[in-house]
Amino acid sequence: MNTETVRPAVTELRLSAFKTHRGVTLPLTRLTLLSGESGSGKSSALQAYEILARLGSGESLARAVGEVAGSPAACVPAGARPDAQGRRGFRIGCTVDGPAGPVSLDLAVQAEPELRIVGERLTGGGETLLTTALTDPDRPTVQAAWHTAGATPVTRAPLPDDRLGTSLLPLRVAGKTAGQRLVLAAAEQVVVALRSAFVCDPRPEVMRGAGAGGAGPDCACGADGAGGAGRGPGVRRSGREAGLRGGSGKPGGVGGAAGTSGLRQRKGSSGEAGGWARDTEGARAEGRLRSSCDNLPAVLERTSQECARRHAVLVAAVREACAGPVEGLRAVRRQAGGTGESPAGAAVPAGLVGMAGPRAGVAGVRAVLDRGELGELPVEQLGDGELRFLALALVLLTGPEVLAMDPVGEVPSAHQQMTVMADGMDRCMDPRQARELVSLALRMTDRGHVRLLGTVRDPSVAEGLPGVQVLHLGV
Helix, strand or coil: CHHHHHCCCCEEEEEEEEEEEEEEEECCEEEEEEECCCCCCCHHHHHHHHHCCCCCCCCHHHHHHHHHHHCCCHHCCCCCCCCCCCEEEEEEEEEEECCCCCCEEEEEEEECCCCCCEEEEEEECEEEEEEEEECCCCCHHHHHHHHEECCCEEEEEEEECCCCCHHHHHHHHHCCCHHHHHHHHHHHHHHHHHCCCCCCCCHHHHHHHHHHHHHHHCCHHCCCCCCCCCCCCCCCCCCHHHHHHCCCHHHHHHCCCCCCCCCCCCCCCCCCHHHCCCCHCCCCHHHEEECCCCCCCHHHHHHHHHCCHHHHHHHHHHHCCCCCCEEEEEEEEEECCCEEEEECCCCHHHHHCCCCCCCCCEEEEEEEECCCCEEEEEEEHCCHHHHHHHHHHHCCCCCCCCCCCCCCCCCCCCHHCCEECCCCCCCCCCCCHHHHHHHHHHHHHCCCCCCEEEEEEHHHHHHHCCCCCEEEEEE
16 A cells, blocks of 8 residues: 555544443444434534544634533533542544554543543554543643653653643654654644544525625624534634634644643633634635635635636536526625626635625625526525535535635645535435435545535435445434
């Protein structure tokens, strides 16, 4: 095997004790769909993956769990009883395959009475590369030991108990011995895979508000996390919060965890270097698609100009999913102070794309379908299923440079593989639309640059499609 071409990817998700799951292991291929009855734990599996991804991006444990699950107690397995000290928690993990071979990461998290990582284990190459353990409950640190294989077999040092130790290793390990280089390779492989995740939850009601001109930079739609249920990239921060961030992860290298040098500040801690909380206005100005896809018209304007071939594939897919004729899909700009529209192909400063207000000279961007003899139809007038199909198709046809995510900048994109997570992938869609979307996902994942982990109500949408793995939960 030529390891130079292997792109790190999560190939197994372990839910040892998480919500409704106990001792569950989910093998993940390039296209995996989870199915099952309501309450079977489909969404919970994606939440566990997202918590790992956020921790890999340098987020604090409190933020990762709070954004995804709402509260630490919500992650504790149903029926779990506290011990004599009143402690309860959950355990999750994953395996990442890549140039360093299979590398396993497992976490034990104490949810009550105080949220903290009490145990972490990183294994690969037949070695235990990192272990952490809580030795003093009164200190906000864990005792870490990582593989050295030199004059000293292991190196010991305290690490903060609210951060993923694996993401901090590139800042701590010198790489002088073969053992240290193995630790670095394994840690970087895991971090690259976890940071390459994008949670996509298109919200038709928010997309319609934006398309109809109701979503400016300061509207409520853009301030709720833009990711459905308060998660995903694009969470708005105040000026003070932005000032507390540890930059954009650059000082932390691959780990992206600058600002975590020892004891953490329990309240308002600094060092939030993960890109999941990227500033909303920055994402809008860059034309980067947010998790809720509320800025889809601005992103569509950008992508249609950057790659005509990719845009043609998107139009063809939308034609198969939408009722009525579809001859084209384009973005038009509203002029500020009036109702006129102009083609989006006209020159406009990049920083003004998708923004509203008199200063920009435009009142926003609207996406329209060309219906041929029937004229143009604003996409916000499409049905919920059609809107969600359009947004998910656009995500599958793009990449990290177009999405509001934070991949590792130090690793070439050709050596990374994006994972799209889509909960309720077939929500609001009829079987024909869902089948077309899965078929498009299969074509895109076959190219090797993207993987998909989604949940579906009806697993029959994947019947007869080779390369699609359907895992039935709750059976």
